[in-house]
Amino acid sequence: MERLTFDLAAQPLRELNTFLHTGAKEGKVGHVTVLNPDGAHNIAVGLDCPIEVEVVGHAGYYAGGMNKSATVTITGSAGTGVAENMMSGKVHVKGFASNGAGASAHGGLLVIEGDAGLRCGISLKGGDIVVGGSVGSFSAFMAQAGRMVICGDAGDALGDSLYEAVLYVKGKVKSLGADAQYEEMTEADIAAVASLLDQAGLDHDPKAFRRIASQRALYHWNADANQEY
Amino acid sequence: METKPVNFKNLSREESYGYDRKTLDYIRNAAAHGLYEIRGMGAKRKLPNFDDLVFLGASMSRYPLEGYREKCITKTLLGTRFAKKPIELDIPITIAGMSFGALSANVKESLGLAATALGTSTTTGDGGMTQEERRSSKTLIYQCLPSRYGFNPDDLRKADAIEVVIGQGAKPGGGGMLLGQKVNPRVAKMRTLPEGVDQRSACRHPDWTGPDDLAIKIQELREITDWEKPIYVKVGATRTFNDVKLAVHSGADVVVVDGMQGGTAATQTCFIEHVGIPTLAAVRQAVNALEDLDMKGKVQLIVSGGIRTGADVAKALAMGADAVAIGQGVLVALGCNGETYFQNGAHHDAIADYNALGTAPGYCHHCHTGKCPVGITTQDAILEQRLSPEVGAKHLKNYIKTLNMELTTIARACGKQNVHHLEPEDLVALTIEAAAMAGVPLAGTNWIPGKGF
Numbered sequence: 001m002e003r004l005t006f007d008l009a010a011q012p013l014r015e016l017n018t019f020l021h022t023g024a025k026e027g028k029v030g031h032v033t034v035l036n037p038d039g040a041h042n043i044a045v046g047l048d049c050p051i052e053v054e055v056v057g058h059a060g061y062y063a064g065g066m067n068k069s070a071t072v073t074i075t076g077s078a079g080t081g082v083a084e085n086m087m088s089g090k091v092h093v094k095g096f097a098s099n100g101a102g103a104s105a106h107g108g109l110l111v112i113e114g115d116a117g118l119r120c121g122i123s124l125k126g127g128d129i130v131v132g133g134s135v136g137s138f139s140a141f142m143a144q145a146g147r148m149v150i151c152g153d154a155g156d157a158l159g160d161s162l163y164e165a166v167l168y169v170k171g172k173v174k175s176l177g178a179d180a181q182y183e184e185m186t187e188a189d190i191a192a193v194a195s196l197l198d199q200a201g202l203d204h205d206p207k208a209f210r211r212i213a214s215q216r217a218l219y220h221w222n223a224d225a226n227q228e229y
Numbered sequence: 230m231e232t233k234p235v236n237f238k239n240l241s242r243e244e245s246y247g248y249d250r251k252t253l254d255y256i257r258n259a260a261a262h263g264l265y266e267i268r269g270m271g272a273k274r275k276l277p278n279f280d281d282l283v284f285l286g287a288s289m290s291r292y293p294l295e296g297y298r299e300k301c302i303t304k305t306l307l308g309t310r311f312a313k314k315p316i317e318l319d320i321p322i323t324i325a326g327m328s329f330g331a332l333s334a335n336v337k338e339s340l341g342l343a344a345t346a347l348g349t350s351t352t353t354g355d356g357g358m359t360q361e362e363r364r365s366s367k368t369l370i371y372q373c374l375p376s377r378y379g380f381n382p383d384d385l386r387k388a389d390a391i392e393v394v395i396g397q398g399a400k401p402g403g404g405g406m407l408l409g410q411k412v413n414p415r416v417a418k419m420r421t422l423p424e425g426v427d428q429r430s431a432c433r434h435p436d437w438t439g440p441d442d443l444a445i446k447i448q449e450l451r452e453i454t455d456w457e458k459p460i461y462v463k464v465g466a467t468r469t470f471n472d473v474k475l476a477v478h479s480g481a482d483v484v485v486v487d488g489m490q491g492g493t494a495a496t497q498t499c500f501i502e503h504v505g506i507p508t509l510a511a512v513r514q515a516v517n518a519l520e521d522l523d524m525k526g527k528v529q530l531i532v533s534g535g536i537r538t539g540a541d542v543a544k545a546l547a548m549g550a551d552a553v554a555i556g557q558g559v560l561v562a563l564g565c566n567g568e569t570y571f572q573n574g575a576h577h578d579a580i581a582d583y584n585a586l587g588t589a590p591g592y593c594h595h596c597h598t599g600k601c602p603v604g605i606t607t608q609d610a611i612l613e614q615r616l617s618p619e620v621g622a623k624h625l626k627n628y629i630k631t632l633n634m635e636l637t638t639i640a641r642a643c644g645k646q647n648v649h650h651l652e653p654e655d656l657v658a659l660t661i662e663a664a665a666m667a668g669v670p671l672a673g674t675n676w677i678p679g680k681g682f
Contacts, residue, residue: 161429
């Protein structure tokens with residue numbers, strides 16, 4: 001397989017994305033290196049084939065957004081909405097990630113080795129997210145399906161208005177959101193955490209995690225709940 | 230001394246203006262249930278609307294066109310600002326975004342079939358794109374909503390344009406609702422929700438928070454689709470002047486402004502009736518914003534919310550809209566609020582089913598129940614059979630065709646060879662309120678309230 005390099009200091013972003021949508025699908029190029037990303041937004045968005053993309057440096061908003069099948073690695077940090085609405089494949093951030101990381105991801109695996117900002121995994125719809133560090137407040141807000149593994153701490157209102165997504169946290173949780181509750185870790189949970197950590201290349205004891213899921217008390221309108229969510 | 234009123238019998242039955250029967254009923258309902266009312270359709274209260282405007286047909290000072298012989302162009306281009314492939318429509322009347330979930334799959338197919346036959350576009354909704362509607366629609370607008378239910382890059386690439394929905398006229402500032410009885414297995418799967426939950430959609434997008442973020446989000450959508458597809462931004466009408474300017478700033482090709490008469494499949498009544506501004510006021514603000522930015526004609530404006538007739542379309546266009554979108558009128562054309570439904574070649578009485586919902590044809594707003602007596606706003610396997618895609622498409626085609634004929638009739642009477650040549654100078658208002666909101670003179674005067682004499 002051929003390797004290709006795009007230098008965003010010299011080539012426009014549109015050239016890179018257009019190649020990744022068209023030329024990459026011919027299957028001759030297996031690996032693309034992106035140099036000098038310099039925080040540019042929308043790097044490697046909408047990929048639709050099993051290519052490897054390595055972004056050497058920091059990426060702006062929506063890096064790897066709506067990814068399908070590809071593996072995108074960012075050696076630096078990523079801005080807002082990294083891997084948003086990912087369908088499959090993998091997005092791996094070696095540094096930190098800003099707000100809304102993995103928002104509404106339907107599938108695939110998002111790995112953030114450092115910390116993630118606010119609303120990590122918001123509206124998650126089936127994707128898996130592993131965060132090596134901590135996550136900010138309102139993470140997994142309204143998460144519908146999928147799993148999140150948080151190796152560090154979580155901010156306020158973790159898992160607010162959760163549907164069927166499941167969260168695993170190793171560190172401290174400042175507060176749980178409405179309708180979220182701690183649950184027993186079963187053998188299946190421990191195996192799931194072990195497998196996700198393994199896929200992420202992070203070394204933690206899976207038994208040290210706590211499970212958080214929905215109480216399902218908000219699934220139906222309830223007059224007696226008095227809006228005390 | 231006489232202390233009792235002379236006409237005691239009648240005054241003793243005087244209805245209070247503030248505590249009329251409607252208000253009493255509202256209070257009793259609240260007291261009984263401890264929960265606000267949720268319903269479908271749009272604002273029911275009386276509002277200044279397009280009926281409060283009239284056209285100044287040609288006479289001595291203007292020259293009219295012959296009604297049936299002379300051409301009147303209705304072709305409409307949308308998305309000419311940045312997109313490589315703008316949307317080209319035969320008529321300026323489009324089908325508004327309504328979800329599969331709120332509507333049955335049959336209805337979505339009807340909309341596509343009719344829109345395609347008419348050379349116009351139809352729009353997806355909260356819940357994603359169905360195969361039926363993609364197959365049946367030549368031009369399909371794909372909505373990107375806060376919930377992102379069913380949103381995926383494959384459908385994005387299949388779309389002809391993308392509409393980023395910030396808000397809706399019926400509930401600006403609120404997210405969607407879909408009550409459990411409509412979350413059947415197919416709807417649940419498309420939205421990744423447990424079957425039967427009372428779905429509450431997010432009111433904010435998950436991955437951006439303001440107009441500067443939105444500019445980057447729109448760029449992402451353009452990058453993913455290689456800058457081919459027009460991007461619409463839809464706002465519910467509130468601070469429309471500023472919102473339209475910010476939508477343009479964010480890079481929209483087309484701005485959709487939905488006034489408070491716009492419908493919904495399920496929203497709190499207090500929201501429908503008390504949040505947002507009338508469509509009439511919103512159109513003027515939107516056009517002012519585009520003119521202020523020198524973007525009139527570069528960024529197109531679609532107006533929705535209570536567009537019912539060809540005259541409404543003509544008035545919206547004269548005020549400066551490039552096209553309109555219709556939701557509730559479309560549903561009524563399909564049979565909404567009708568006394569019968571048409572199935573297996575015959576009309577069947579639906580009145581008993583309305584009664585079971587506590588309503589009657591003409592008053593029904595029970596879309597939220599999923600028990601639509603005429604099979605439109607339902608996911609029920611039996612009820613949805615009450616509207617076949619072909620029958621629905623036929624009626625809808627007739628309705629929109631009528632609107633388009635009315636539109637060109639008015640345009641010709643005003644001496645226009647192209648419906649887009651209708652202008653504010655062709656309009657006057659019948660009420661001071663409408664004159665002030667629409668920014669056209671009160672009929673017979675030069676007076677536009679707020680603009681001096």
